[in-house]
Amino acid sequence: xxxxxxxxxxxxxxxxxxxxxxxxxxxxxxxxxxxxxxxxxxxxxxxxxxxxxxxxxxxxxxxxxxxxxxxxxxxxxxxxxxxxxxxxxxxxxxxxxxxxxxxxxxxxxxxxxxxxxxxxxxxxxxxxxxxxxxxxxxxxxxxxxxxxxxxxxxxxxxxxxxxxxxxxxxxxxxxxxxxxxxxxxxxxxxxxxxxxxxxxxxxxxxxxxxxxxxxxxxxxxxxxxxxxxxxxxxxxxxxxxxxxxxxxxxxxxxxxxxxxxxxxxxxxxxxxxxxxxxxxxxxxxxxxxxxxxxxxxxxxxxxxxxxxxxxxxxxxxxxxxxxxxxxxxxxxxxxxxxxxxxxxxxxxxxxxxxxxxxxxxxxxxxxxxxxxxxxxxxxxxxxxxxxxxxxxxxxxxxxxxxxxxxxxxxxxxxxxxxxxxxxxxxxxxxxxxxxxxxxxxxxxxxxxxxxxxxxxxxxxxxxxxxxxxxxxxxxxxxxxxxxxxxxxxxxxxxxxxxxxxxxxxxxxxxxxxxxxxxxxxxxxxxxxxxxxxxxxxxxxxxxxxxxxxxxxxxxxxxxxxxxxxxxxxxxxxxxxxxxxxxxxxxxxxxxxxxxxxxxxxxxxxxxxxxxxxxxxxxxxxxxxxxxxx
Amino acid sequence: xxxxxxxxxxxxxxxxxxxxxxxxxxxxxxxxxxxxxxxxxxxxxxxxxxxxxxxxxxxxxxxxxxxxxxxxxxxxxxxx
Numbered sequence: 001x002x003x004x005x006x007x008x009x010x011x012x013x014x015x016x017x018x019x020x021x022x023x024x025x026x027x028x029x030x031x032x033x034x035x036x037x038x039x040x041x042x043x044x045x046x047x048x049x050x051x052x053x054x055x056x057x058x059x060x061x062x063x064x065x066x067x068x069x070x071x072x073x074x075x076x077x078x079x080x081x082x083x084x085x086x087x088x089x090x091x092x093x094x095x096x097x098x099x100x101x102x103x104x105x106x107x108x109x110x111x112x113x114x115x116x117x118x119x120x121x122x123x124x125x126x127x128x129x130x131x132x133x134x135x136x137x138x139x140x141x142x143x144x145x146x147x148x149x150x151x152x153x154x155x156x157x158x159x160x161x162x163x164x165x166x167x168x169x170x171x172x173x174x175x176x177x178x179x180x181x182x183x184x185x186x187x188x189x190x191x192x193x194x195x196x197x198x199x200x201x202x203x204x205x206x207x208x209x210x211x212x213x214x215x216x217x218x219x220x221x222x223x224x225x226x227x228x229x230x231x232x233x234x235x236x237x238x239x240x241x242x243x244x245x246x247x248x249x250x251x252x253x254x255x256x257x258x259x260x261x262x263x264x265x266x267x268x269x270x271x272x273x274x275x276x277x278x279x280x281x282x283x284x285x286x287x288x289x290x291x292x293x294x295x296x297x298x299x300x301x302x303x304x305x306x307x308x309x310x311x312x313x314x315x316x317x318x319x320x321x322x323x324x325x326x327x328x329x330x331x332x333x334x335x336x337x338x339x340x341x342x343x344x345x346x347x348x349x350x351x352x353x354x355x356x357x358x359x360x361x362x363x364x365x366x367x368x369x370x371x372x373x374x375x376x377x378x379x380x381x382x383x384x385x386x387x388x389x390x391x392x393x394x395x396x397x398x399x400x401x402x403x404x405x406x407x408x409x410x411x412x413x414x415x416x417x418x419x420x421x422x423x424x425x426x427x428x429x430x431x432x433x434x435x436x437x438x439x440x441x442x443x444x445x446x447x448x449x450x451x452x453x454x455x456x457x458x459x460x461x462x463x464x465x466x467x468x469x470x471x472x473x474x475x476x477x478x479x480x481x482x483x484x485x486x487x488x489x490x491x492x493x494x495x496x497x498x499x500x501x502x503x504x505x506x507x508x509x510x511x512x513x514x515x516x517x518x519x520x521x522x523x524x525x526x527x528x529x530x531x532x533x534x535x536x537x538x539x540x541x542x543x544x545x546x547x548x549x550x551x552x553x554x555x556x557x558x559x560x561x562x563x564x565x566x567x568x569x570x571x572x573x574x575x576x577x578x579x580x581x582x583x584x585x586x587x588x589x590x591x592x593x594x595x596x597x598x599x600x601x602x603x604x605x606x607x608x609x610x611x612x613x614x615x616x617x618x619x620x621x622x623x624x625x626x627x628x629x
Numbered sequence: 630x631x632x633x634x635x636x637x638x639x640x641x642x643x644x645x646x647x648x649x650x651x652x653x654x655x656x657x658x659x660x661x662x663x664x665x666x667x668x669x670x671x672x673x674x675x676x677x678x679x680x681x682x683x684x685x686x687x688x689x690x691x692x693x694x695x696x697x698x699x700x701x702x703x704x705x706x707x708x709x
Contacts (some may be wrong), residue, residue: 229702231638231701232680232682232701235683239680239687244680244705246689247676247679250676252686272687456704459676459705460647460650460677512706514640519639
């Protein structure tokens with residue numbers, strides 16, 4: 001099967017049994033790769049109803065057919081499992097070099113089941129697959145461990161690590177790679193920790209077959225040249241994702257002080273320009289990327305110095321906005337702590353900010369916490385992150401995530417736990433952005449910007465609001481109240497478009513940021529695999545996967561449905577207190593209108609369940625049959 | 630008063646977002662016009678643009694333009 005490596009590596013960590021399964025042709029045809037493989041394998045192989053930390057919960061790594069080929073930004077790797085954060089379907093992905101190297105070793109994917117008896121390393125060296133004891137490495141930070149393993153095994157190994165958070169089953173623990181790339185969301189690092197796997201190392205010295213290698217080479221050259229010619233090619237890379245900080249604040253969507261408001265006064269101290277001027281040492285890119293958006297730099301704070309990749313926008317928003325850190329140096333240091341401890345910096349920022357608000361309201365006492373904690377204070381954030389990663393004291397409930405922690409602590413604290421389905425919200429406040437709000441509410445893994453991002457359309461909105469903005473002289477005094485209705489079409493299109501790149505195993509940013517044309521993807525896919533795939537066909541597969549992941553959560557979470565799609569009470573009840581959106585919020589009635597329109601447009605019932613007809617239309621007859629039972 | 634010529638280039642996503650909004654891409658404006666003022670003159674809502682790029686540099690709303698130039702405008706479509 002051209003384009004693919006052709007094999008899925010399966011390992012039962014309990015028995016040590018290794019199986020090298022030929023990649024099923026039907027899987028590749030119907031689900032393409034990456035996130036599609038994760039979803040289908042999860043549906044077929046996850047024993048229904050088990051705990052996420054049950055050894056039978058499969059930990060799946062998957063690449064796409066375009067991963068590892070010499071074409072633009074083909075370095076994505078996907079991970080999936082039953083989510084410790086939500087109890088439902090989970091996937092998370094990262095850039096870097098792991099996926100391509102896994103393919104060069106001969107594997108499109110890796111499925112781990114069972115659990116090792118003791119802390120272990122999984123070492124894949126082409127054909128050789130070996131479990132080695134790692135007792136002396138248990139407890140080590142993610143970044144420190146990767147450096148150590150590079151020294152011990154060699155620079156040609158690509159490495160996944162977990163930190164103390166993964167070991168201690170923190171429900172928002174991440175997987176780290178390449179000194180700053182994370183599969184951060186849904187607690188996937190804790191699943192690896194539950195299997196006692198501290199690191200996965202892979203070295204691959206093989207090559208990949210392409211359907212038309214010479215044609216692919218020529219097409220890839222043209223693709224790289226086309227990206228270089230794009231408007232914005234030279235200018236987007238310098239700040240990367242951090243470059244959006246100003247805009248998000250100007251449109252009143254910057255999450256500030258646990259989402260109490262959506263506008264920050266100190267944004268210019270933590271924006272993309274600050275990253276470049278005060279931190280950056282060099283750009284850093286993933287495998288075969290022509291637009292390296294990573295910024296590797298140094299920071300110095302009251303707590304010490306660190307070398308760190310980033311911060312990218314999300315870490316700026318949740319550590320600098322939601323926790324309100326005041327300088328880019330402090331944000332970078334907190335980012336470093338999250339990376340080293342193995343915590344998702346998004347959930348880490350939101351959960352810690354929630355704890356501060358509990359303290360400010362008198363729900364948590366100084367004695368319960370162990371010290372005073374304040375917004376904007378790096379020392380108190382570092383304290384909370386360390387407690388959480390090691391489940392010490394208050395860190396034990398915090399490690400459960402804000403929804404579960406609020407369930408334990410009570411006193412109305414769930415109202416300001418900024419999460420949906422048990423996963424914390426990412427970097428965009430939405431009380432006057434109904435499309436983006438709906439995107440977060442209905443994202444399959446919990447609120448995540450990489451599933452759908454329509455904030456720009458919310459802001460531009462109707463022609464009326466455009467002219468209001470122009471008439472306002474360009475200075476944003478106050479934005480008009482958004483009109484609710486008609487958002488579902490854009491949201492659904494975005495929910496199919498953005499994850500479509502996750503099927504191919506390539507990064508979406510060249511398309512999203514620079515407008516790299518879809519025709520290139522169609523041609524490159526054909527030359528890799530020998531199969532025809534239209535852009536429309538890709539989007540239809542993405543829709544199939546979206547309905548499958550929803551179905552997995554329906555199967556796994558008792559009573560899952562509409563109630564799991566509502567935003568936290570704060571975002572429905574509390575008008576924004578200041579900034580461009582002051583006075584605005586979406587009412588419960590407006591939220592219900594959004595959900596009704598969305599479910600109808602998807603072919604789901606009003607409880608958020610895909611109908612049998614919808615599943616059958618998408619080729620998911622077996623799923624329809626099982627859900628019906 | 631010195632005038633300068635400014636050409637705007639839009640990414641396809643921004644063209645799509647502005648397809649129902651009348652706007653201009655070639656402008657003659659007084660030297661010293663700010664980026665924000667230029668966008669208003671062009672009929673492009675400033676908040677529909679997340680980054681303005683001049684060569685290898687990112688410009689901000691208050692930056693003033695002093696010479697003939699070409700600017701690239703990116704749409705807020707990608708997110709972090």
